[in-house]
Amino acid sequence: MRYPEGGGLTAERRAFREGIRLQAGEMFVVGEKTAVIAKDLRVSVRSVERWRRAWREGGMEALRSAGPANSPTITDAQFAMLEGELGKGPSAHGFEDERWTLARVQAVIRRRLLVSLSVVTVWRLLKRHGWSWQAPARRALERDEHAVELWKKEVWPGVKASRRHPGAGSSSRTRPASR
Numbered sequence: 001m002r003y004p005e006g007g008g009l010t011a012e013r014r015a016f017r018e019g020i021r022l023q024a025g026e027m028f029v030v031g032e033k034t035a036v037i038a039k040d041l042r043v044s045v046r047s048v049e050r051w052r053r054a055w056r057e058g059g060m061e062a063l064r065s066a067g068p069a070n071s072p073t074i075t076d077a078q079f080a081m082l083e084g085e086l087g088k089g090p091s092a093h094g095f096e097d098e099r100w101t102l103a104r105v106q107a108v109i110r111r112r113l114l115v116s117l118s119v120v121t122v123w124r125l126l127k128r129h130g131w132s133w134q135a136p137a138r139r140a141l142e143r144d145e146h147a148v149e150l151w152k153k154e155v156w157p158g159v160k161a162s163r164r165h166p167g168a169g170s171s172s173r174t175r176p177a178s179r
Helices: 011-029 034-041 045-063 076-087 102-113 119-128 145-154 156-160
Strands: none
Touching: 011 034, 011 045, 034 045, 076 102, 102 119, 145 156
């Protein structure tokens, strides 16, 4: 099941699920068996067992919804700090070259902001703040145009060429191709 971006379960769906758990809690109080509760509430036995464990440890309050499970967010002030860190370049953060990758940005966020985000969340965060994938602003000074053209004419055709043998073949692994 996919949920809308930025949310999880809707508030009404969360309330519905909480109601089911609270009904189970009322059945726990009267000593109803797990299998009976699962059948009556149309839920899995495993869920009822998990709820019963929570109920034993924390009572009816433990069955209440804890609210939406939000992924960690970064405030505008934190993002401004992150931009400052990214502006220093990857080498300032111990990376050997000057390429920012999502994994590297993720590491900087974890080290500097003490927030753990997935790579996908890092990409969405950067995109939302107007960042895009890196492209070189200019060609490298070391680039040898003549060598590039020579490679394109002489090496690339051999690399690009099909590896198939001309003629009929067989898709069977047990029968050799007839030639």
